[in-house]
Structures are given as structure tokens and as C-alpha cells.
Amino acid sequence: MGKRHDSIGIKQAIRLEWMQKAANLILAGLDTKAIRQELHEFLAERKGNGSEGERSDQTRTFVVNSLMKIWAAPEQELLPFRDASLAFLQEHPSMALAVHWGMISAVYPFWFNVARQTGRLLALQDQVTQTQIINRLKEQYGDRQTVSRYARFVIRSFVAWGFLKDSKAKGCYEKANLxxxxxxxxxxxxxxxxxxxxxxxxxxxxxxxxxxxxxxxxxxxxxxxxxxxxxxxxxxxxxxxxxxxxxxxxx
CATH class of the missing domain: 1.10.10 (Arc Repressor Mutant, subunit A)
Known part of the structure; x- marks a missing residue:
């Protein structure tokens, strides 16, 4: 299980509605090829900040690859968990936020570790800065440039999912409602x-x-x-x- 835990992987912000789209395509019975094509069309003019506008083929491919790896084609050892999560999501659509959180954490432990460092800091203080989170992650993953860049995508995803709120100061965040x-x-x-x-x-x-x-x-x-x-x-x-x-x- 080492490769999954050592890799960072999340190369773009991941919005909750994109996760739901991927899950819905699986529940609709589409095969992986059709799901990939549908996601490319869906994301063609959807940006990570929630706005509409054409995005590059490269950034769209990054997101599609992540969504495929999370929901449509996870590693073999994750399939039973994926299937259980899908079944629960279908039965309890109101719990989508938690289901998607669990799935992305299992597939991309980097997401989980960004959350862990964020939670540790928020247990000590009312606000947390992007720099503080990244510095703690570098202690775990090393001082790689990719750690800083990809952590920013995860943090922006936390804001988009409603888990963090932007404060008045740039790069500083507050905890949202539980x-x-x-x-x-x-x-x-x-x-x-x-x-x-x-x-x-x-x-x-x-x-x-x-x-x-x-x-x-x-x-x-x-x-x-x-x-x-x-x-x-x-x-x-x-x-x-x-x-x-x-x-x-x-x-």
C-alpha cells in the first residue's frame, strides 16, 4: 500500500459537484470509457473556482484522471470500499458530503493528511494559514515544490466543499460549521x-x-x-x- 501513501496526486482543486457527477455516472451503469468521455464534456467549461470558462486540456485531464481514480477505477484493494460507499450514497443521498470525503481520503491519503494537519492547527487556534499547513506537510513529505503546489489545491477544495471559510486576510482560513x-x-x-x-x-x-x-x-x-x-x-x-x-x- 506504500505507493498510494507516498504519492501526492491531486493536481487540481476537486469540487464536490464533480465528485457527485462521477458517482452518478457509475450508478447510471456507464462503463469506464463512457464515464471518462462524459467527465471531459462536463468539465470542459468548469473551472476549479466554480466559475464557467474554457479550461486547458491538461488541467481538465488532471481532474478527470483524479475523478476516475476515485470513483470509476480505484485500485483493486479499494473496490469493496468503493462499492459500499456507492451503495450508501444511493440509499442516503443527503450524506454525499461525508461519502465523497471518505472516498477521496482512501484513494488519496495526501488529502487526508492535509486535513489532519489543518485539524491539528485549528485545535490550537481559531484561524489557520496556508503557510502553516504546508510547513507541517513538508515535515512529512519533504520540502518538495509539489507539496506546496498540490496542498494549495486541496486547501481550496476544502473551502469549496464548505469545510473552511476564507478570512479577511489572504491565505488565512477559519473553521466552518461542523x-x-x-x-x-x-x-x-x-x-x-x-x-x-x-x-x-x-x-x-x-x-x-x-x-x-x-x-x-x-x-x-x-x-x-x-x-x-x-x-x-x-x-x-x-x-x-x-x-x-x-x-x-x-x-
């Missing part, structure tokens, strides 16, 4: 996405529920027993009296 997750199955899908975004493919339940990467959300209190009952893809391993670790089952 999205309350009350459906346990949705919450467990989000935990699963977080485990997939973690190189070790395991994490303690307590740390997961309090992971700063979930800063846009309020998750319900859950026990390991509840997770075991509701998920076929997560194992719960107990250490001592209180420690519960969640690990992924791989076929």
Missing part, C-alpha cells in the same frame, strides 16, 4: 477510509474517533463491538482492558 454524522454505518465508512489512508492499515479506535483529519465532522461515540457488528471489512483487535485496534481485512 457536519454532524449520526448514521453509524456512515461513521464506520469514514473510519474505514481513515484506516485506508494510514500506511499501517490499522489504528486504535480512540485515536480514529478523535483524528484531527475529521475536523469538518462530528462523529458519534462508537464501541469496537458496534464496529464489528456493522462492518464486514474491519477487524477489531483488543489489547488489555481498554485498547481496541481496528485493522482492515484483506481477501
Amino acid at each position: 457536519v454532524c454524522i449520526t448514521d453509524v454505518k456512515m461513521a464506520i465508512l469514514m473510519l474505514e477510509s481513515a484506516i485506508m489512508a494510514t500506511p499501517e492499515s490499522k489504528c486504535s479506535l480512540g485515536l480514529l474517533l478523535n483524528n484531527p483529519a475529521f475536523f469538518p465532522f462530528q462523529l458519534p461515540v462508537m464501541t469496537g463491538d458496534l464496529v464489528s457488528q456493522c462492518s464486514e471489512r474491519i477487524d477489531v483487535v483488543r489489547y488489555g482492558l481498554d485498547d481496541e485496534f481496528l485493522t482492515l481485512k484483506f481477501n
